[in-house]
Amino acid sequence: MSRENIESRNEPVAGEKLIELRVNSQVYVLRVGRGPGELDPAHTLAFTLRETLGLTGTKVSCDKGACGGCTVLREAEAVLSCMLLTIECGGKEITTIEGLKDAKTGALDPLQQSFIDHSAFQCGYCTPGMIMSSKALLTANPSPAEEEIKEALSGNFCRCISQYQVVEAVKAVSGKKG
Amino acid sequence: MAQPYRYIGKATPRKDGLDIVTGESRFVDDLKFERLLHGVVVRSPHAHAMIKSIDSAGAKGLEGVRAVLTREDIPDFKYGNPRVFRLLDRKVRYVGDAVALIAAESEQIAREAAGLVAIDYHVLPAVFDDYEAMEPGAPQLYEEFPGNVLPLGDPFLGQKSMVEIRTGDVADGLSEADVIIAGKCGYDNLPNPMPMESPRVVASWGRGVEGRDCVTFWISNQAPYLMKVILGAILGANLDVRVFGGPCGGSFGSKLMSWQPMCYAALLSKNTGRPVKVVYSKEEHLGSFVLRPSSRLDIKVGMKKDGTVTAIAGDWLIGTGCYSQTTQAQVAVGCGEAMIALRCKNWSVKPKIVCTNRTASGIARGFGGQELKCALFPILSRGMEKLQIDPLDFMKKNFIKPGDGYLWRDAQWYDYRGISFTAMMDRGAEVFGWKQKWKGWLTPTSVEGAKRIGIGVGVHGNADVGEDVSEAYVRIDSNGSIVVHSCLQEHGTGQRSNGAKVVAEVLQTPLEWVSMTPADTMVNPFEFGPFGSRGTYVILGAIIRAAEDARSKLFEVAAPMLGCAASELDTADGYIWAKSAPKRRVRWQRALFQRTILGYGRFEPDYSLSNCLMSFVEVEVDTETGNLVLQRVVNATDVGQIIDPQGLAGQLCGCLGTAGIDSAIFEETILDSSTGRILNANMIDYKWRTSSEMPTIDNVVFQTPMPTHRFHAIGVGEIATAPGPSAVLMAASNAIGAWLDSYPVTPCKVLRALGKVGNAGNKQRAHTARKRGAGD
Numbered sequence: 037m038s039r040e041n042i043e044s045r046n047e048p049v050a051g052e053k054l055i056e057l058r059v060n061s062q063v064y065v066l067r068v069g070r071g072p073g074e075l076d077p078a079h080t081l082a083f084t085l086r087e088t089l090g091l092t093g094t095k096v097s098c099d100k101g102a103c104g105g106c107t108v109l110r111e112a113e114a115v116l117s118c119m120l121l122t123i124e125c126g127g128k129e130i131t132t133i134e135g136l137k138d139a140k141t142g143a144l145d146p147l148q149q150s151f152i153d154h155s156a157f158q159c160g161y162c163t164p165g166m167i168m169s170s171k172a173l174l175t176a177n178p179s180p181a182e183e184e185i186k187e188a189l190s191g192n193f194c195r196c197i198s199q200y201q202v203v204e205a206v207k208a209v210s211g212k213k214g
Numbered sequence: 215m216a217q218p219y220r221y222i223g224k225a226t227p228r229k230d231g232l233d234i235v236t237g238e239s240r241f242v243d244d245l246k247f248e249r250l251l252h253g254v255v256v257r258s259p260h261a262h263a264m265i266k267s268i269d270s271a272g273a274k275g276l277e278g279v280r281a282v283l284t285r286e287d288i289p290d291f292k293y294g295n296p297r298v299f300r301l302l303d304r305k306v307r308y309v310g311d312a313v314a315l316i317a318a319e320s321e322q323i324a325r326e327a328a329g330l331v332a333i334d335y336h337v338l339p340a341v342f343d344d345y346e347a348m349e350p351g352a353p354q355l356y357e358e359f360p361g362n363v364l365p366l367g368d369p370f371l372g373q374k375s376m377v378e379i380r381t382g383d384v385a386d387g388l389s390e391a392d393v394i395i396a397g398k399c400g401y402d403n404l405p406n407p408m409p410m411e412s413p414r415v416v417a418s419w420g421r422g423v424e425g426r427d428c429v430t431f432w433i434s435n436q437a438p439y440l441m442k443v444i445l446g447a448i449l450g451a452n453l454d455v456r457v458f459g460g461p462c463g464g465s466f467g468s469k470l471m472s473w474q475p476m477c478y479a480a481l482l483s484k485n486t487g488r489p490v491k492v493v494y495s496k497e498e499h500l501g502s503f504v505l506r507p508s509s510r511l512d513i514k515v516g517m518k519k520d521g522t523v524t525a526i527a528g529d530w531l532i533g534t535g536c537y538s539q540t541t542q543a544q545v546a547v548g549c550g551e552a553m554i555a556l557r558c559k560n561w562s563v564k565p566k567i568v569c570t571n572r573t574a575s576g577i578a579r580g581f582g583g584q585e586l587k588c589a590l591f592p593i594l595s596r597g598m599e600k601l602q603i604d605p606l607d608f609m610k611k612n613f614i615k616p617g618d619g620y621l622w623r624d625a626q627w628y629d630y631r632g633i634s635f636t637a638m639m640d641r642g643a644e645v646f647g648w649k650q651k652w653k654g655w656l657t658p659t660s661v662e663g664a665k666r667i668g669i670g671v672g673v674h675g676n677a678d679v680g681e682d683v684s685e686a687y688v689r690i691d692s693n694g695s696i697v698v699h700s701c702l703q704e705h706g707t708g709q710r711s712n713g714a715k716v717v718a719e720v721l722q723t724p725l726e727w728v729s730m731t732p733a734d735t736m737v738n739p740f741e742f743g744p745f746g747s748r749g750t751y752v753i754l755g756a757i758i759r760a761a762e763d764a765r766s767k768l769f770e771v772a773a774p775m776l777g778c779a780a781s782e783l784d785t786a787d788g789y790i791w792a793k794s795a796p797k798r799r800v801r802w803q804r805a806l807f808q809r810t811i812l813g814y815g816r817f818e819p820d821y822s823l824s825n826c827l828m829s830f831v832e833v834e835v836d837t838e839t840g841n842l843v844l845q846r847v848v849n850a851t852d853v854g855q856i857i858d859p860q861g862l863a864g865q866l867c868g869c870l871g872t873a874g875i876d877s878a879i880f881e882e883t884i885l886d887s888s889t890g891r892i893l894n895a896n897m898i899d900y901k902w903r904t905s906s907e908m909p910t911i912d913n914v915v916f917q918t919p920m921p922t923h924r925f926h927a928i929g930v931g932e933i934a935t936a937p938g939p940s941a942v943l944m945a946a947s948n949a950i951g952a953w954l955d956s957y958p959v960t961p962c963k964v965l966r967a968l969g970k971v972g973n974a975g976n977k978q979r980a981h982t983a984r985k986r987g988a989g990d
């Protein structure tokens with residue numbers, strides 16, 4: 037289902053339940069139901085982002101809250117999108133990896149650039165989650181100590197062991213505006 | 215020592231970096247397909263059973279289900295080594311074995327339907343222990359393998375392949391020894407390489423470009439071309455197989471064993487006429503995909519006071535679980551790697567591969583050699599202790615040197631053409647502080663209350679650096695842009711970026727001028743994929759040759775324009791000139807007017823070189839709690855020439871995970887030995903290291919030019935995991951002053967070795983350990 041179709045469905049028919057989801061500053065109105073493109077109450081936020089909205093930057097690995105791969109921001113807080121039901125996410129601003137670039141200029145977030153500069157990834161599968169967890173940390177604490185960075189990322193699995201380079205990448209932008 | 219290159223050896227951004235950090239990378243599960251169906255596998259709850267009947271009516275009746283396939287509905291596909299393992303069989307042989315396949319409009323519906331397939335089983339006794347499997351009267355898995363023993367040898371490795379290590383005369387060797395050690399040790403905790411992205415594939419069965427039947431795959435593993443060859447062999451000759459390899463979310467070797475999920479998706483697609491995606495859940499990945507093979511050695515070693523190993527003789531038992539695809543090849547390579555690590559004249563090591571009713575064993579970084587050496591070094595340690603030999607001196611003395619040779623996987627003798635790694639090992643030891651910290655065998659480096667520090671060292675080398683053939687084209691288009699045709703898929707090592715980098719170096723162009731074709735088997739020449747340690751020497755080697763060929767062809771075209779011989783020309787940044795008259799330049803575009811240049815490169819296998827990695831580890835063991843903390847790792851290697859420093863650092867830091875060092879500390883697959891079910895097949899119970907528990911890692915990288923490579927480089931990434939586990943065992947034994955012989959070193963094993971707890975709480979495991987001969 038295209039974005040336009042989803043967005044245009046904002047006039048409720050009697051008896052219809054609609055959820056307004058705000059993702060990367062865009063509003064999506066989803067009808068609760070079991071049909072294609074609809075929001076099944078059993079859908080996790082990760083599923084909705086990837087399958088319904090086509091925002092596949094968010095990665096699912098364990099789907100059980102263990103690996104941090106599916107981390108997104110709810111307002112400024114890092115949350116595991118595989119552990120949240122989408123119907124509970126209405127009214128809150130969700131930010132995914134696709135929403136980190138500057139919406140107007142298209143410029144990368146300094147954190148994204150720093151990940152590139154430090155090659156802070158190998159296969160890159162954990163990277164969206166790593167970046168979102170780091171973003172939440174830097175928003176709450178713009179100048180974290182190294183131990184605080186490691187602690188903040190301790191829920192993000194990386195099997196390739198890119199954590200050393202990730203910590204360097206986060207350190208490089210900490211203390212700066214971003 | 216580094217060469218003055220424009221790009222080689224310098225940090226350059228990964229070509230796919232922007233996609234990775236913006237979420238634009240398209241992994242298999244991120245691709246969009248019209249009318250896509252979702253496939254799931256109905257799996258057996260029994261470890262060993264005959265299928266009496268399958269009733270799929272309930273599943274077929276569920277709305278949204280498009281196909282339910284059982285053994286009767288599909289061709290009798292077989293693969294593996296030997297080629298007797300069926301895609302779906304009458305019999306199931308492990309908990310999780312495939313029984314039926316379902317395609318439905320959504321994954322949710324398919325999983326629901328899986329629960330509606332009614333299967334009647336006749337349950338058979340099962341066997342999970344490698345030794346018990348060989349006992350008379352043990353349950354038999356296959357008619358073809360009496361005693362559950364598989365044949366050795368892999369036809370893929372050539373006419374003959376290495377099925378044992380046999381050189382010299384072990385009786386003579388033992389008679390020369392100052393000490394003879396008889397010992398048993400196992401590396402049999404079956405860790406899982408566990409890439410973050412589980413196995414997955416999309417298949418679409420239809421007509422190809424010429425109207426022939428064609429099945430197209432989008433895969434998440436590291437070897438599209440190899441998969442084309444394998445699937446072609448399974449699916450039959452009257453079919454085109456095309457494979458796309460996009461970004462792969464980690465494999466570490468394991469996903470090379472993907473013929474089953476690929477066949478599932480292909481058959482479901484053929485049956486429904488629609489593309490089908492099969493995505494293993496994490497639980498399936500951990501419970502129904504591949505683990506490391508188990509490895510148990512029972513050998514005698516002769517050793518002299520000066521550290522010379524005079525003889526190694528005995529048996530090597532390798533457990534392959536319910537089937538084998540590459541275990542024989544792992545045995546062949548492992549045997550060769552043992553000879554590279556140990557200059558010993560007299561060998562007689564006889565491998566045996568046994569199957570049991572557990573999840574299959576497959577490929578993991580360290581391919582055979584890690585499995586063998588993790589069992590071998592602890593036995594050698596006993597000899598070193600008796601003779602008071604420092605293990606660093608022992609490894610320095612015994613690792614291969616110019617003038618030596620070894621038998622490799624094809625059972626051929628190779629005279630070693632590489633370099634000596636001794637200086638690199640010395641430097642690693644210096645950075646680690648080995649001299650100051652080594653206090654002798656079974657002696658801690660320091661003691662503070664209950665906490666004791668111990669150190670250990672391990673070494674690994676691999677002649678896979680020059681493994682198998684690779685081909686590439688380098689195309690220069692009429693506008694001067696350069697395209698590298700290679701079936702190299704990116705799986706985390708950064709080799710696709712390195713492919714572009716070496717071409718920019720040869721042709722002296724900006725990096726942005728060079729792009730790579732997608733890893734599509736239809737447009738790319740033969741290239742098996744970055745496994746073994748072949749990425750740098752083999753794959754980049756073919757690409758470099760293709761670039762050099764393109765360069766000469768370009769010069770041939772430009773030579774008449776400059777009025778001199780092609781051999782006198784040089785180029786940079788899109789200009790060509792004669793070396794004798796650099797001021798008169800011709801632009802590439804002029805030479806390329808209405809023309810495409812196509813360079814071809816081919817690499818022929820070369821097994822006469824080895825890489826080397828030595829890992830030093832420092833652990834802290836708490837003698838009250840038994841807890842072990844890995845505090846420091848120093849990896850020392852000589853790569854000839856760094857291609858990309860950041861990529862190399864990432865690979866070396868990978869020593870911890872992917873069934874590496876942590877398989878000596880806490881990573882293990884725990885089997886319920888009454889049911890055969892894996893108890894920790896999820897990412898909460900299967901332990902992994904978090905970012906707040908990372909030890910300090912220092913990587914010491916030498917660059918002694920290798921004689922063979924255009925840029926004098928050799929690959930090392932794959933073996934990062936291999937030397938560490940046995941080093942941890944050594945370090946832990948030294949810390950507590952008692953031998954530890956079994957992986958992983960859990961608190962319970964430490965306390966048991968210290969005599970602080972008995973076996974009471976752990977009867978079953980102690981029983982199993984006794985059977986295995988692992989003295990834990």
Ligand code: FES
Nearest residue numbers: 099101103104118
């Ligand atoms: S996918 Fe959500 S935590 Fe693993």
Ligand code: FES
Nearest residue numbers: 158162194195196
């Ligand atoms: S880079 Fe591969 S999982 Fe982190």
